Amino acid sequence: MRLSVKDIRSLKNKRKITMLTAYDYPIASLVDRAGLDIILVGDSLANVVLGLESTTEVGMAEMLHHTKAVNRAVKKAMVLGDMPFNSYQVNPEEAVKNAQRFIKEAGCDGIKLEWFKDCLKVTESIVQAGIPVMGHIGLTPQTADQIGGFKVQGKDAEAAKCLIEEAIKLEEKGCFALVLECVPDKISEIITKKLTIPTIGIGAGIHCDGQVLVINDMLGLFERYTPKFVKKYINLFPMILKAIEDYKDEVINGTFPGQEHTFKIKEEELKKICGEK
Numbered sequence: 001m002r003l004s005v006k007d008i009r010s011l012k013n014k015r016k017i018t019m020l021t022a023y024d025y026p027i028a029s030l031v032d033r034a035g036l037d038i039i040l041v042g043d044s045l046a047n048v049v050l051g052l053e054s055t056t057e058v059g060m061a062e063m064l065h066h067t068k069a070v071n072r073a074v075k076k077a078m079v080l081g082d083m084p085f086n087s088y089q090v091n092p093e094e095a096v097k098n099a100q101r102f103i104k105e106a107g108c109d110g111i112k113l114e115w116f117k118d119c120l121k122v123t124e125s126i127v128q129a130g131i132p133v134m135g136h137i138g139l140t141p142q143t144a145d146q147i148g149g150f151k152v153q154g155k156d157a158e159a160a161k162c163l164i165e166e167a168i169k170l171e172e173k174g175c176f177a178l179v180l181e182c183v184p185d186k187i188s189e190i191i192t193k194k195l196t197i198p199t200i201g202i203g204a205g206i207h208c209d210g211q212v213l214v215i216n217d218m219l220g221l222f223e224r225y226t227p228k229f230v231k232k233y234i235n236l237f238p239m240i241l242k243a244i245e246d247y248k249d250e251v252i253n254g255t256f257p258g259q260e261h262t263f264k265i266k267e268e269e270l271k272k273i274c275g276e277k
Contacts, residue, residue, distance in 0.1 A: 003078045017210025028073035041067040043082045048216035056085040071107035081108040092125035114140040127174035135170040139182035180204040203229030
């Protein structure tokens, strides 16, 4: 049975919450087998899987397609669908409808959405529709152009107070957890202590109730850029490249496939085809 909202919330002040992204069946299977608490099918799919420049370029069709694949793999972790750009900013009714698609069509246990100017109204509407919502404040990639680009948020007192206020209001509107992205560690600590719901950090320091990373970053599968907050636990890119190059060489020089990779037919059956010699 998958972890519930109640299970996740109960982990606050008990132990750290573990969360990773996943976008397909095999990786989701591994993340679930490793015992992670939450799997997010993130809109980072746009960058690390589809090769797009911005998360704003991915839509509901792509998100649902990949979320369905993840859902088929996961037995224990909570699965969250990341609401893509323009799926929830138009109006609350449209937001609820798209959130419901993540639950009904893709099998999610809840959704995540980024802060924007009407975030509180939309969050409240989705929660009232019975769908668990994880909020997201700080650096919000979908609206990065409006907040000064991809940079740390809340570095001065006024901006930090705004983040604290946003966090409190999102809890009041019913969020069960909150992602803090690219926020100074001391501000994350203040927010985490003020809230009764868990905080999940990404570039927000050690004081959050849990951590999340994009799995392609931490496995070294995405070489276009690596954020400062990413730790590469293994660098698979050169390892996979070497394996592919070895395969190419063995095919060209005729050492693959070998006898151990080859199927045989009995000689007497072959004679029936080729004739006696």
